[in-house]
Structures are given as C-alpha cells and as structure tokens.
Amino acid sequence: MSCQKVTAIIRSNLLEKVEHKLQEMSVRGLSVTKVKSYGEYANFYSKDWMVNNARIEIFIDEARANAIMEAAHVGVEGDGIVAVLPVDKLYRIRTRSEATVDEV
C-alpha cells in the first residue's frame, strides 16, 4: 500500500480525541504543531482574527484519513481541513531503510 502524507488542521480542543482515534487504529507515528490559522470562520473585523489550531502531520494511506475527519468533525465553521499529499519515499532513521505504511 502506498504511503501518503496527511496534514490536518483541526480544533485544538479535539486534538486528544483525534490522537486516541489514531492510536486505536494502530497508527504508529504522528507529529503535532501549534499553528495560528483562519478559515471559513474568520472575522476580519476583529483585531485577533486568527485562532490557535493544532496541525497534525502523519504518514498513512489515504483511507485512514477519513478517521481523522470523523474524530475532528463538529459540523460548524472552524472544523478545519485535511490535505492528502503524495510521498516519494519514507525512511525510518533507526534502520536506515524504507518504511512501509503499515510500520508508521
């Protein structure tokens, strides 16, 4: 199964829920950054029109991207986005060899 990079910008308060969902699915690697973002919900008349979101980066097959979407879904503006990007190669530094999607 070929590997893709999934980047999700989600509500910070749903990060833990998404992380646990991914654990349950045996996703074995994930990294999280804090970002400031705006999307559909932006109020440009406010001085602070950007909000804090969590940005998840993960290397999985696309099928599993749906699980992130389910766990991060509230149904109102500000829910965020999930982007799926192609990956040419993925290496595990410990073994200096290519990693398959089932390993990461």
Add this chain to the structure above:
Amino acid sequence: MSCQKVTAIIRSNLLEKVEHKLQEMSVRGLSVTKVKSYGEYANFYSKDWMVNNARIEIFIDEARANAIMEAAHVGVEGDGIVAVLPVDKLYRIRTRSEATVDEV
C-alpha cells in the same frame, strides 16, 4: 482548477502584509507557524546563525502564489522562498467532503 499546497518561508515582519494581501484575494484559509531558519543570509560564524521566520501554509492554485511573492519581496538576502507542492486530495472537515480551491 486543481489545488496545490504553497509553503512560504518569509520575514516575520512582513507576515501581516502578506496575510492582508491574501485576504484581499479572498483566500479563505491559511495557517502560520514560527520557524527558525537560515538561507542565503546565514552567518555561520555567529553563534546564533538561525533567525526567526514565519512559515505560511496555504492551499491555493499556483497562480496565486505570485501574490505572496510580491508581498514578501524586499529584494535582499533573507527574503525567503515559496514552494509549490502537488496535492492529491483536500477535504473540509465540516462537510466531510472534498473542497475545491475556490472554497479554501
């Protein structure tokens, strides 16, 4: 119109200018991270040879990447870079459906 991911590493002090430019162009989603970087301007003899930059991540068509470049341009070393990456899929979590580039 197909969607691409644009990552721009720019001068922190020009972030607001770039953000407003993107708003004017009706770009409806954007996220920003603080990064430490070096590029052409690196002074490796200094202990602190990395500087703080802003990293913008945005999903747009490539044509609009030029606007970022114009707004972030000063004309001296340290102006930064703009990278355009292919995107396989982009989903909006609120609607659980694919987003088109005009929506994000």
Add this chain to the structure above:
Amino acid sequence: MSCQKVTAIIRSNLLEKVEHKLQEMSVRGLSVTKVKSYGEYANFYSKDWMVNNARIEIFIDEARANAIMEAAHVGVEGDGIVAVLPVDKLYRIRTRSEATVDEV
C-alpha cells in the same frame, strides 16, 4: 537536478549535529520547528506519551537526504523518520524567479 522537499522528524538533541552536517554539504536553506510526536517508542500507558522532537524542512535533491539519516541515526527506537515529497516549483522571493536545487 530536480528538487524535492525533505521533512525529517529527529531527536531534538541531534538537531545541531544534523544542521552542521547540512552546512558542510553546502545546503543553503533550512527551517526547523518544534513538534510533539510519537513513533515506535510511544508508551501509551504514560500520560505524557508524546515527546518533543525537531522537525527539519529542507528543499534538496533526494540523494542528500541520506546525510540527514546518517547524522540523525542512533540505532534505537525514537530515531525518527525522513520523508521525501515531490515539489512542483520552488521560487526565491528575493529574485522573484525559480530556484534550482543547487541554490537552496
């Protein structure tokens, strides 16, 4: 030589070693973010099961990705990963023109 984007999630304490290795190889641009991650070493029974890692982002040819791997290698779980992604275009903001991989 075509340009690719290399993202490496590595041990924070090896960041300096990797940075110096890349300087030696005349890599002329790099950015670093702090991320919280888990991978092979995750202990999900611990409350704090994520650790701090460094995330390096760099635009080089794939051949040079190996140098990151060598410098970041310890040989035990938690060494991290290196992902290589295709890039459509890379621009230098200072010159408003495309950058080749030898320049960045």
